[in-house]
Amino acid sequence: MFKKLKEECGIFGIYTKEEKEDLVGTVCVGLTALQHRGEExxxxxxxxxxxxxFHKDVGLVTDVFTKHVQETLPQGKMAIGHVRYSTTGTSRKENAQPMVVKHKKGYLAVVHNGNLTNxxxxxRQLEDEGAIFTTTSDTxxxxHIIVRERLKTGSIEEAVKNTMKIIKGAYSLLIMSPQKLMAVRDPQGFRPxxxxxxxxxxxxxxxxxxxxxTGATFDRDIEPGEMVIITNNEMKSEKILPDEKKGxxxxxxxxxxxxxxxxxxLNVHIFRENAGRCLAKQAPVDADIVAGVPDSGIDAALGYSKQSKIPYDVVFIKSKYIGRTFIQNTQTKRKRLVALKLNPLKQTVKDKKIVLIDxxxxxxxxxxxxxxxLKDAGAKEVHVRIAAPPFIDVCYFGTDIDKKENLIANNKTVEEIREIIGADSLEFLSLDSLEEITKDSHIPEFCKGCFTSKYPIEVPDSIDKNRFE
Ligand code: SF4
Incomplete structure (x- = not known):
């Protein structure tokens, strides 16, 4: 029920020049703002x-970091935090991050957003060398690699640099050692x-x-292949990996x-609104109202409405109190959950021709x-417009899409999908429109692999979320 794509993870880090009384509180605020990226x-x-x-557990930030927990944690000079949805490894407390390890030369804490492809x-190599793993996460x-490299080199940043040359795939990382805080982004820049x-x-x-x-002013994005290091109140940056195809x-x-x-x-709201505008040009329809499926269809619906001049209206009331997706095991319970989560506004939809954007x-x-x-609530027609091209393939870089054979667009035509979902018409955003919308970004190329089966880097033969189990 309500199977949506799962966000991967969110990471947050802070280095303060003077010890801060509310360091933990600030990280909690930052993580709460990123909660949509991982709720497990x-x-x-x-x-x-x-x-x-460190402190970590299964649950939302507000559940795990209660007032009591916040008060019992020390307030230091730097901290890193993580919210997680598992794309590699199962949803267990051991797999929660930060990963904190003690090694011969000190401590290390790591938070990771992304998925390694190797x-x-x-x-396997590490296990052959005698390494023991206690989690099922690629982090x-x-x-292990940072520690192994640290034992061969003179500093933690040298070890991280070497690690960046060994690991492949998607990684935005924050790494904290006893004296340093480091931020790195993979050479494709898969994750922000x-x-x-x-x-x-x-x-x-x-x-x-x-x-x-958290009251901070945005400075810039970390560049793909870049490492930023902060130590002794000084920040420096280094481009570690040469320019490669971006993604x-x-x-x-x-x-x-x-x-x-x-x-x-590129602002996310503007992107989505432009996707809606493109859809209105690409797939116009004679309708009474435009509506978005909450929450991520709403910005595109506004764009469609502005472009088509068809009024935007609210057709669903979404329960604020169902945060997490959960499985309901009977048809009755599933039906109840639909009504609870998204209840149609009968007064708005009755006898209306609706453009519904998801x-x-x-x-x-x-x-x-x-x-x-919507039809049960009296809608005359429901014309569906999707603000993305059809999913035809899986993701190797940290998005839990689904098995290829389960993707409806992988084995069905648009007309067949329309019939299955019961829409009066159906259109997807074209790849050309996607190209047009992304042209104002600083990034010259994007990963669109799940829509094209063409990935920016070599991908493994198979993808299995729990392959470490
Ligand atoms: S394959 Fe799709 S979901 Fe995965 S990184 Fe590329 S665009 Fe994103």
Whole structure:
């Protein structure tokens, strides 16, 4: 029920020039702003006097970091935090991040957004060398490699640099050692990572909305292949890996990121609104109202409405109190959940021809239920417009899409999908329109692999979320 794409993870880090009384509280605020990127588990590691303390658990930030927990944690000079949805490894407390390890030369805490494409191969090599793994997450592979390289080199940044040359795939990382805070982004820049500041703090976050929320001013995005290091109140930056084909995940704009975030020069709300405008030009329809499926269809619906001059209206009331997706095991319970989560506004939809905008179709089951509920509420026609091209393939870089054979657009024509979901007409955003909308970004190329089966880098033969199990 309500099977949507899962966000990958959100990361947040802070380095403060003077010890801060509310360091943990600030990280909690930053992580709450990133909660949409992962609702399964969360954690914070704090560096106080070169010792690393941490707390992590399964649950939302507000559930895990209660007032009591916040009060018991030390307040240091730097901290990193994480919200998680598992794309590699299962949803267990052990897999929650930050990963904190003690090694021969000190401590290390790591938070990771993304998915390595060579994790399996690296894990096998490490195990052959005697490494023992306690989690099923690819982030533990990163920790092992950093530690192994640290034992061969003179500093943690040399070790991280070497690690960046070994690991492949998607990684936006924050790494905290006893004296340093480091931020790195893979050479394709698959996942976002930005940096900002306040008078006394330097702040890193997956999305700029977390900088806004913590009172930091956005400075810039971390460049693909770049490492930023902060130590002794000094910040320096180094381009570690040469320029390669870029690959920021275009789905960050379509679905994952918050509309108030700007990633690599392109605001998410503007992107979605433009997607709606393009859809209105590409697939006009004679209708009475335009509506969006909450939440990520709303910005595109506004764009469609502005372009087509068909009034925008609200057709669903969404329950604010169902945060997490959960499985209901009987048809009656499933029906109840639909009504609870998205209840149609009968007064608005009755006898209306509706253009309904959604961000994507995975299996089509959710949209089928949504259209049925609109028709049951009296809608005359429901014309569906999808603000993304059809999903035809899987993601290797941290998005839990579904198995290829489960993707409705992989084995059905648009007309067949329309019939299955019960819409009066159906159109997807074209790849050309997607190209047009992304042209104002700082990034010259995006990853669109799940829409084209062409990925920016070599991909493994198979993808299995729980392949480490
Ligand atoms: S394959 Fe799709 S979801 Fe994965 S990174 Fe590329 S665009 Fe994003």
């Amino acid at each position: 588990s969360c954690g914070i590691a704090i560096n106080e006097d070169r010792n690393i303390y 994790a399996e191969e690296l894990k 533990e592979v990163i920790c 990572l930005c940096i900002g500041h306040t008078e006394k703090d330097i702040v890193f976050a997956s999305e700029s909305c977390a900088l806004d929320t 920021l995940c275009v789905f960050e704009y379509i679905y994952f990121a918050r509309p108030d975030s700007t990633i690599d020069g 961000d994507s179709i995975v299996r089509g089951t959710t949209l089928t239920k949504i259209i049925t509920s």
